[in-house]
Amino acid sequence: xxxxxxxxxxxxxxxxxxxxxxxxxxxxxxxxxxxxxxxxxxxxxxxxxxxxxxxxxxxxxxxxxxxxxxxxxxxxxxxxxxxxxxxxxxxxxxxxxxxxxxxxxxxxxxxxxxxxxxxxxxxxxxxxxxxxxxxxxxxxxxxxxxxxxxxxxxxxxxxxxxxxxxxxxxxxxxxxxxxxxxxxxxxxxxxxxxxxxxxxxxxxxxxxxxxxxxxxxxxxxxxxxxxxxxxxxxxxxxxxxxxxxxxxxxxxxxxxxxxxxxxxxxxxxxxxxxxxxxxxxxxxxxxxxxxxxxxxxxxxxxxxxxxxxxxxxxxxxxxxxxxxxxxxxxxxxxxxxxxxxxxxxxxxxxxxxxxxxxxxxxxxxxxxxxxxxxxxxxxxxxxxxxxxxxxxxxxxxxxxxxxxxxxxxxxxxxxxxxxxxxxxxxxxxxxxxxxxxxxxxxxxxxxxxxxxxxxxxxxxxxxxxxxxxxxxxxxxxxxxxxxxxxxxxxxxxxxxxxxxxxxxxxxxxxxxxxxxxxxxxxxxxxxxxxxxxxxxxxxxxxxxxxxxxxxxxxxx
Amino acid sequence: xxxxxxxxxxxxxxxxxxxxxxxxxxxxxxxxxxxxxxxxxxxxxxxxxxxxxxxxxxxxxxxxxxxxxxxxxxxxxxxxxxxxxxxxxxxxxxxxxxxxxxxxxxxxxxxxxxxxxxxxxxxxxxxxxxxxxxxxxxxxxxxxxxxxxxxxxxxxxxxxxxxxxxxxxxxxxxxxxxxxxxxxxxxxxxxxxxxxxxxxxxxxxxxxxxxxxxxxxxxxxxxxxxxxxxxxxxxxxxxxxxxxxxxxxxxxxxxxxxxxxxxxxxxxxxxxxxxxxxxxxxxxxxxxxxxxxxxxxxxxxxxxxxxxxx
Numbered sequence: 028x029x030x031x032x033x034x035x036x037x038x039x040x041x042x043x044x045x046x047x048x049x050x051x052x053x054x055x056x057x058x059x060x061x062x063x064x065x066x067x068x069x070x071x072x073x074x075x076x077x078x079x080x081x082x083x084x085x086x087x088x089x090x091x092x093x094x095x096x097x098x099x100x101x102x103x104x105x106x107x108x109x110x111x112x113x114x115x116x117x118x119x120x121x122x123x124x125x126x127x128x129x130x131x132x133x134x135x136x137x138x139x140x141x142x143x144x145x146x147x148x149x150x151x152x153x154x155x156x157x158x159x160x161x162x163x164x165x166x167x168x169x170x171x172x173x174x175x176x177x178x179x180x181x182x183x184x185x186x187x188x189x190x191x192x193x194x195x196x197x198x199x200x201x202x203x204x205x206x207x208x209x210x211x212x213x214x215x216x217x218x219x220x221x222x223x224x225x226x227x228x229x230x231x232x233x234x235x236x237x238x239x240x241x242x243x244x245x246x247x248x249x250x251x252x253x254x255x256x257x258x259x260x261x262x263x264x265x266x267x268x269x270x271x272x273x274x275x276x277x278x279x280x281x282x283x284x285x286x287x288x289x290x291x292x293x294x295x296x297x298x299x300x301x302x303x304x305x306x307x308x309x310x311x312x313x314x315x316x317x318x319x320x321x322x323x324x325x326x327x328x329x330x331x332x333x334x335x336x337x338x339x340x341x342x343x344x345x346x347x348x349x350x351x352x353x354x355x356x357x358x359x360x361x362x363x364x365x366x367x368x369x370x371x372x373x374x375x376x377x378x379x380x381x382x383x384x385x386x387x388x389x390x391x392x393x394x395x396x397x398x399x400x401x402x403x404x405x406x407x408x409x410x411x412x413x414x415x416x417x418x419x420x421x422x423x424x425x426x427x428x429x430x431x432x433x434x435x436x437x438x439x440x441x442x443x444x445x446x447x448x449x450x451x452x453x454x455x456x457x458x459x460x461x462x463x464x465x466x467x468x469x470x471x472x473x474x475x476x477x478x479x480x481x482x483x484x485x486x487x488x489x490x491x492x493x494x495x496x497x498x499x500x501x502x503x504x505x506x507x508x509x510x511x512x513x514x515x516x517x518x519x520x521x522x523x524x525x526x527x528x529x530x531x532x533x534x535x536x537x538x539x540x541x542x543x544x545x546x547x548x549x550x551x552x553x554x555x556x557x558x559x560x561x562x563x564x565x566x567x568x569x570x571x572x573x574x575x576x577x578x579x580x581x582x583x
Numbered sequence: 584x585x586x587x588x589x590x591x592x593x594x595x596x597x598x599x600x601x602x603x604x605x606x607x608x609x610x611x612x613x614x615x616x617x618x619x620x621x622x623x624x625x626x627x628x629x630x631x632x633x634x635x636x637x638x639x640x641x642x643x644x645x646x647x648x649x650x651x652x653x654x655x656x657x658x659x660x661x662x663x664x665x666x667x668x669x670x671x672x673x674x675x676x677x678x679x680x681x682x683x684x685x686x687x688x689x690x691x692x693x694x695x696x697x698x699x700x701x702x703x704x705x706x707x708x709x710x711x712x713x714x715x716x717x718x719x720x721x722x723x724x725x726x727x728x729x730x731x732x733x734x735x736x737x738x739x740x741x742x743x744x745x746x747x748x749x750x751x752x753x754x755x756x757x758x759x760x761x762x763x764x765x766x767x768x769x770x771x772x773x774x775x776x777x778x779x780x781x782x783x784x785x786x787x788x789x790x791x792x793x794x795x796x797x798x799x800x801x802x803x804x805x806x807x808x809x810x811x812x813x814x815x816x817x818x819x820x821x822x823x824x825x826x827x828x829x830x831x832x833x834x835x836x837x838x839x840x841x842x843x844x845x846x847x848x849x850x851x852x853x854x855x856x857x858x859x860x861x862x863x864x865x866x867x868x869x870x871x872x873x874x875x876x877x878x879x880x881x882x883x884x885x886x887x888x889x890x891x892x893x
């Protein structure tokens with residue numbers, strides 16, 4: 028019996044040894060040379076002939092998108108690089124449900140995951156188990172990505188894990204839009220009527236153009252008149268003086284708070300002159316809450332603003348008789364059926380005479396989008412292939428769709444890609460999602476100027492923001508970037524953050540809807556927040572932010 | 584949609600031909616009827632709302648203008664839904680999975696239930712406990728996935744049929760039915776006539792099992808029709824998607840932002856599309872089962888009620 032057991036162990040051990048021996052031989056440098064691998068010329072094929080190397084990449088895809096294997100973008104890349112990629116597509120919801128299962132099924136790992144959506148925690152977990160490869164060790168094989176990191180130490184810093192390595196590839200789409208997702212629109216037709224009837228005496232008809240400056244008191248007076256007058260002449264009191272979507276990532280309540288000198292965003296967290304700050308404990312926040320609660324009580328702010336979803340809000344603007352007096356959103360065109368009747372206001376003038384807007388933390392650089400597994404036989408080749416995605420012309424096609432379908436073959440006189448008209452019966456987004464895989468791209472300010480035209484809507488937004496938002500940025504306020512935390516920090520934050528933000532959310536909503544907050548309640552609230560661990564959380568944010576700055580400094 | 588819970592059984596009123604009801608009884612009945620009507624309304628209204636919302640303009644639905652009758656009648660939701668090619672392959676797949684799956688379920692469940700109902704089955708206790716344990720303890724999702732992966736059924740449509748070939752709960756229901764509905768004498772008579780175990784099952788028991796078979800068919804078929812989770816985690820090829828998964832995919836895309844979800848407008852547009860077809864898809868997906876229901880309902884007294892609660 029013992030003999031048999033002994034024999035079995037030897038057998039298993041030798042089988043295992045044979046296995047590992049077999050896998051190591053494939054990662055031989057001479058194998059690369061044999062394939063004719065090159066990475067220096069980013070336009071030339073990566074391997075000499077088609078059909079010699081093959082990778083399985085798992086990727087979630089939008090329900091509207093074609094199978095990635097059939098996408099013209101990827102077929103063109105195959106012709107250009109000779110690298111054969113078999114895309115294994117999952118639907119987005121399926122991927123979310125399966126991610127952990129796929130990561131548990133060790134024997135069937137793919138070579139890489141695209142649209143991986145890995146969190147900091149997952150990256151740390153799988154990198155310490157050496158399941159995913161450190162990409163920074165292969166930077167030399169990635170000329171485009173390398174030059175991006177050299178030019179942009181901030182991106183490098185965001186990507187760098189606490190152990191100093193980079194484990195995932197980023198998506199960078201910088202237009203300078205996401206930090207300012209709120210603009211205030213006012214129904215000028217209604218105001219014009221009020222001026223004509225003499226109810227509003229502090230404005231003249233000529234004032235009703237974009238960029239109008241109103242104080243809080245004046246705005247309040249207009250909203251009150253909207254509330255009490257039958258502005259849309261349907262003999263029903265259905266006018267909504269001011270609406271937005273509470274705590275939504277765009278069109279939220281933040282700028283109302285900013286009027287009181289709070290550099291507010293929906294996270295209640297911003298960076299002021301290098302110090303991470305929680306806005307929800309500032310004295311001005313207390314003042315603003317009480318002031319705005321009065322507006323809610325008086326019916327000037329739509330009560331549904333606190334519970335409605337984005338689409339419920341957007342549906343409001345589509346009523347047969349316009350109900351909206353004023354609203355916060357990025358653009359009036361999405362919200363109302365008659366955008367021409369609305370003007371875009373400058374930020375409201377606070378009681379101290381200042382006009383401020385806060386900055387949002389919506390990141391334009393996202394990480395965790397692509398990870399490569401250590402079982403991949405030729406990481407050099409695959410990463411050189413992925414590196415091609417960061418070529419501006421490829422990036423544009425990845426993001427919007429291929430040349431020939433979405434873009435004209437010929438560029439315009441400035442050498443920019445020109446978009447073809449959208450086929451009948453499809454919306455712009457359907458057409459885009461069908462043809463473009465999205466994902467790894469690098470489109471920053473320079474590319475918008477030299478390679479790709481921005482969408483007209485994005486241009487319009489930028490113009491409006493430049494006129495009515497960015498110049499009013501709260502002094503010293505910058506977004507809190509997408510920093511990396513250590514595992515200890517992540518675990519600590521996990522216990523604190525949820526309670527903290529839930530409590531702030533509950534308290535703030537309660538106060539706004541129920542007439543405000545007393546000094547005693549406010550003191551209790553602040554005491555409760557520090558009990559929950561506000562200071563600890565702030566320390567962690569500050570540490571992570573300082574680390575981010577330090578890494579950035581090392582590489583610049 | 585849970586269809587089984589939506590059939591309230593009205594209490595049987597006493598026929599009162601001989602004697603006039605006293606006033607108190609009348610009040611009681613009036614109140615009773617009112618209460619039942621109210622209950623029925625609570626159950627029926629959401630269903631009615633789905634129907635009218637599916638043919639109304641989505642913006643009107645969101646604005647809360649639709650509650651009693653359709654507003655701005657449009658069939659665009661249905662048109663949009665039925666234009667989707669995947670809906671049709673999903674329909675086909677679901678029908679295949681339901682028919683094949685249910686056939687296998689019945690082939691497994693009825694004989695097992697019968698066998699377990701026999702006191703002379705060898706190792707009966709052991710088999711029962713073996714089954715019962717699986718009712719209360721599962722390995723969890725990850726081991727389940729690894730098991731299926733080792734069996735080579737990931738990405739194979741078989742995964743939607745084989746792992747769910749038999750539900751222990753339903754086996755016990757069948758067993759209870761047989762225990763209380765097949766008189767021992769009948770079997771003895773068959774034995775005296777020379778029938779073996781198989782003969783007894785096929786010639787004597789099966790012909791009087793219509794009720795339980797019908798109930799099992801309904802249970803399993805509804806289960807197959809509504810199931811999506813196995814497909815969600817094991818199937819990624821759209822050609823094999825069941826209908827529910829196709830619908831879920833169309834509806835849920837708006838909620839998932841995998842960093843690649845695209846621009847604001849993309850998300851908003853998707854939400855609008857989703858809203859437009861949400862109600863239509865509920866109707867499209869549940870209509871066939873609703874149509875199946877009346878045919879099987881007549882067996883319910885006998886099968887479902889006797890089988891479980893006695």
